[in-house]
Amino acid sequence: MVDTQDPVVTMKQEVGKAAARRVQSDSVVGLGTGSTTAFAIQYIGERLKTGELKNIVGVPTSFQAEVLARKYGIPLTTLDVIEKLDIAIDGADEVDPQKNLIKGGGAAHTREKIVDSLADLFIVVVDQSKLVTKLGSTFALPVEVLPMAITPVMHQLEKLGGKPELRMGVKKDGPVVTDQGNLVIDVKFDSIDDPASLEKIINNIPGVLENGLFVGLADIILVGSIQDGKPVIEEK
Numbered sequence: 326m327v328d329t330q331d332p333v334v335t336m337k338q339e340v341g342k343a344a345a346r347r348v349q350s351d352s353v354v355g356l357g358t359g360s361t362t363a364f365a366i367q368y369i370g371e372r373l374k375t376g377e378l379k380n381i382v383g384v385p386t387s388f389q390a391e392v393l394a395r396k397y398g399i400p401l402t403t404l405d406v407i408e409k410l411d412i413a414i415d416g417a418d419e420v421d422p423q424k425n426l427i428k429g430g431g432a433a434h435t436r437e438k439i440v441d442s443l444a445d446l447f448i449v450v451v452d453q454s455k456l457v458t459k460l461g462s463t464f465a466l467p468v469e470v471l472p473m474a475i476t477p478v479m480h481q482l483e484k485l486g487g488k489p490e491l492r493m494g495v496k497k498d499g500p501v502v503t504d505q506g507n508l509v510i511d512v513k514f515d516s517i518d519d520p521a522s523l524e525k526i527i528n529n530i531p532g533v534l535e536n537g538l539f540v541g542l543a544d545i546i547l548v549g550s551i552q553d554g555k556p557v558i559e560e561k
């Protein structure tokens with residue numbers, strides 16, 4: 326259960342709400358994945374319920390987002406019937422000063438990249454600990470891979486200087502399986518000097534579906550921190 330008294334939880338809640346307040350009536354909204362975005366989805370649902378927001382449809386980036394959207398009464402649509410989104414709200418695992426991201430801590434980065442990249446406005450919700458000067462400094466880069474290609478892809482990632490590890494389940498024996506039925510390799514790089522070219526190089530390895538580098542996609546970063554015991558939100 327979520328501890329609503331925990332200041333970190335309160336701060337995540339406030340960041341999620343701040344992003345949800347940017348959603349306007351008559352819009353198509355990308356619904357991200359993760360614990361921070363979950364609060365944004367909840368608050369969009371609450372604004373719909375009170376009538377403050379009208380005529381919203383969501384595009385979920387994962388099974389988790391879909392379940393939450395249904396729980397909070399947000400109607401859903403698919404990319405087959407819309408051309409673009411007005412706004413997307415999503416979390417991140419690392420954010421650099423150029424607003425480039427590492428995502429995929431929840432193994433949802435493939436669908437997240439599709440949805441977030443189609444949004445006119447992509448808002449990222451994070452806490453201060455996610456800000457880094459260089460991507461890769463704290464977090465391993467998630468790469469979604471077709472199961473049959475795991476071994477050759479690992480070899481290629483090692484040749485790029487990474488240390489690849491197959492992501493294993495928690496409270497589930499065996500590897501994590503994505504919403505698409507694939508596996509995730511987390512690759513630790515000492516540092517990622519050129520995220521734009523690494524994103525392309527990794528995606529060019531046969532068997533790789535998508536990696537968690539989001540380059541040049543984010544428009545606004547909402548950063549939460551706790552100051553004097555209170556949540557503070559800063560916009561970058």
Ligand SMILES: O=C(CO)[C@H](O)[C@H](O)COP(=O)(O)O
Pocket residue numbers: 357358359360361362415416417418427428429430431432433434437
């Ligand atoms: O990329 C993601 C899922 O694939 C998440 O957005 C990312 O892991 C951040 O999650 P949280 O808000 O729980 O820290």
